[in-house]
Amino acid sequence: MDTLDKWLRARGGIASVRELGATPSQQRALARAATRGDLLRVRTGVYALPDAHADVLRAAQVGGRLTGVSALEHHALWVPPSPSDAELHVEARVAVTVRRECARGARVRIHWTREQTNPQFGVAPLSNVLGRAAADLPRPFAVAMLDSALRSTPLTPVGLLLDAAVWRYRARAAAALADERSESGTESVLRVLLHEAGIHATPQAPLPLGGNKRADLLIGDRLIVECDSEAHHAEPASRRADLRRDESLVALGYIVVRLDYRQVFDEPAGVVATIAAIVARGDHLSARPTRSGDTP
Structure with a gap:
């Protein structure tokens, strides 16, 4: 045995x-x-x-291996909020007899391939999973997932772009926005939402506080956006440290907007509108001294 x-x-x-x-x-x-x-x-x-994981067994009973969104957690990647009726993504060779009824109630999406798959069952390799998931997910989620791959796997930005060269257009477009500096899915999703609204945000920008302190997102040179996880927000000590840090930044002339997970994922339009209003006023930029001859 x-x-x-x-x-x-x-x-x-x-x-x-x-x-x-x-x-x-x-x-x-x-x-x-x-x-x-x-x-x-x-x-x-x-x-x-x-x-063996239940989804791996279901995929094998259907006739293939897990891929795409269904395989993200198996590669320790960021997993987007999933609906209760999430599909089971299975990659199967065209020569294999597929039995959808074996998924036991789960909705199954078959990704057919003519190529020899190795392994045939279990979980598809990382590049395969990334390409399929990036093509299926909304762009903010796809970029967050790719950012997490750059954070937590040996994949490099150059390697990602090389892999993405053979992906579908939607997946290639997401890969072009991936950024290895991003440190959380919430941060990545918000960065892409702002990008789609025409607002550039720099992830993990250094701050003048010492100790290698960084902002989750910096817009212009003055607007800082911090993205708190639910677990982080629930810790009183962490919350007090954040408030002290925010006070120091405000004293230095920054504007600090602190958001939590639920705001970004449940109220994305409102969050983007709030930040866009600050940017529209020009408050994201420091005041510049007037040059000689300029009209006051």
Whole structure:
């Protein structure tokens, strides 16, 4: 059993006998382990460990592997707020018999491919997942997801653009806006919403406070926008530290707008309108000394 466990874990917890290169005697050992309940027989010739993720099992029962939005958490990427009827995104080869009914109530979206997939089951590789998710998600969410890939995986900005060269237009457009400096999904989403409103915001801009302090977003040279997570906002000590920091910035001539997760995701139009009003007045820019000869 230890050998079978190692085989499957090396393949992400699920594999076909073909992928495992199992001999006839090894195939019989897999079948016996499934009969004992030590392994799961997912479909003919496909076995999984009992602790395999439920979505991975559903995708394999349907006939393929997780990809796109359904695979984001498996690559430790930012996951957008999902509706209760979220689809299960499955990549399947055209030569495979697909059984949608095996998803057990979940809505299934099949992404067909003529290419040999490796692995055939489990979770698709990072580039595949990014390309499909970036094409399906609204642009602010797609950019936030790509930003998180630049933060938390070995992917580099250059590597992302190289991968994106073969993606669909929507995905390529999102990749062009990705920024490795962004530190949270909320920050990324707001940056793109402002971009779409014609307002440029610089992520993680340095502040003159010492200690490598940075602003989540800086607009112009004077308007700072801070994006608080729900967990951060709930900590009294963190909140007091934020207020002290805001006071210091205001004393230096900055305008500070502090937003939380719910405002950005539940009231995006209102948030953008508030920031746009400040920008329209020119308050995001420091006053410049009048040059000699200028009309007062």
